[in-house]
Amino acid sequence: MRGRLKLAAVLAAMCLVFALMAGGGEAARETRLEFWTISLQPMFNDYINGIIKDYEKANPGVKIVWKDLPIGVITTKLTAAIAGGIAPDVVNLNTGMAVSLAERRSLVNIGKEFPQYKDVYFEGLWNSARFEDGIYAFPWYVVTHVMMYNKAIFEKAGLDPASPPITWEEITECAKQIKAKTGLYGFMPHVNFVADLIELGVPLTSEDKTRATFNTPDAVAKLQWYQDLMKNDIIPRETLQAGYAGALDRYQAGQLGMIVTGPQFISRIKTNAPDVYKNTMIAPYPLSKGKVVGAPLMNLVVPKASKNWSEAAKFAAHVTGDEAQLAFCKLVTILPSTKKAAEDPFFTQTDGTIESIARKIAASQLKHAVESDLTLRHSLDLLDALTVQVEAAFYGEKTPKEALDQAVAEWNKILQRKD
């Protein structure tokens, strides 16, 4: 009896070993791709799982493993994963992050390896993640800024909500009137001075990128505008540090007259502040001299350390393709980066809701869309040097001219560096 039991145990163990070996063989034939996104769970689980399923069905033998991470940790985790030799294959990054990794030669040059995708996307967006002679990302979803304003605050301030301001000068006047009549702040800009310079059409550097050139009268006037707004208490003191989130908090609390932001935040206002949502109206983003609109863009990159980078790029092209992007845009107020998807009537018609109005306005601005992140060598050092000087001007420590001259001097030193 005991002998039979032993025999049975040995046979069972052998079966297990063979089964594992067979499974291992199966796994070895399977291409496993790890796909990282930024803050899409749990809201878009069905959508992302759907496009993964479609891809796996069309590409037998490919298995996609999806991980979602908060924006604050994604570069840290990606750095650690690359250092640990377990790099993901497709990663969602904003343009600034993508270019900073491209600068370190850690991403696949999509422009060189997969030039066939170039014409699928809007030219300005395809070129966003350009670093030197390469293109290092597939453009994914994008938004162009629109202006939202609170009808009730406008009326209280004696302004006509049917005629919103359409230039920066008009916005300034409206903000002053709101402050004077209601005591509330009319406006709280998201200060990104690189974006301001691009929107003004001010060249950041010389053609050969060896000299900074942005201390022009237009740039000085823009910084002076900020300084005056701050000095005269037309914008909140926290403006510089609070960013989009701080402005949105104030707007949702019914404490801000106007906000320039992406249309995707309408759904958040609707959930968090239904009364403010009911009073919200939408206007186009005021164009400056450069006739461009800042368009924060999300990208998909393929790390060089990916063991299956060719397959990974194919999957990234699938996720950022026309069909997948159009379906995504129908779930949330975002815009596609592909030309064909943007032609869909969905982006040119409205049903009277502010979401559809915002989408129509934002989509109509796509032709002016440019990403406003720095794409120069040593971009982090350059940004830091500019930010310090802009802050100094903002808080009245320096005149705008002094601050920009100093920033240009710092940039020239950095641009000359050979490391």
Add this chain to the structure above:
Amino acid sequence: MALGAASATSGSASRVTLARPPRKRRLSHTQVRRWVTAYAFLLPALVLMAVFTFYPIIMGMVIMFYDYTVFEPMEFVGFANFSRAFADQDFHKSVLHSVEYIVVVPVLQILSILVAVLVNRSLPGITFFRTAYYIPVVTSTVAVAISWKWLYNSNGILNYALTSLGLIERPLYWLTSKELALPSVMMVTMWKGIGWYMVIYLAGLQSVPKELEEAAAIDGASRWRVIRHVTIPLLKPYVLFATFMSVMGALQVFDEVFVMTGGGPLKSTLTMAVYQYYKAFGAFDFGYAAAIGMLMALMILVFNIPVFRMLAKGGLKYY
């Protein structure tokens, strides 16, 4: 020499040692089992510490001599990262702010001792107060920092209260003025830390032998003299521990600064740990960040030497 001294002082036991060296005793089966069990329980923690503490420390001590960005091969640069730190004005600023942060230490310790004395009484509802003071300790620093950011807002409740009471005419820019930002963040560190140190001092107060305080009182010492000459000297080992931890925490402060100001405005709250983070995970300059880490460790050592000197004598040794 040592053997002679040992035989002179320890009498017969030493003579036995001299006459016949002890035989190597074999461990019994029970002792081996106990030893294996103990280390088996320790093993998971040791493995975790080896991976997440010792290995990073050792690697940090290596990469501080290299130019290391993770993405490119490491390049040996000798002491270049250190000489760079000595010439880096932003690093100097961060050192200055971290040293300024040490102001938190004495204030925090004095307040914690006072709170501990207050809650070390058998009053009705005292447990509630002990718990209430401890709640900030168990609350996430990020949540605390975000809440305080709202309180400090120019239209926040703090400015509203001070303006309503007529103490200020215009809102104060707690986190957006160069002068106020660092003290405002320090306040949050103190608010969050009081409960933690209070518990340490409460344990200390409860271990002070009552008969010593009673003897002093019988000898005619006033309440203050009892605290000054009996309670506080007996608390010194606790003060030493708490001050040591507090100096270390102040020089390494990160969370509240990172969340509330990010090092601004105009780098007026940039501390060493925040600067190190920016260099490592912003600029991928891991070699330089590791060198900053080493300098930070050295500073912690240097700043704790006087703490040990001042507070080493205490407890029952005081007498």
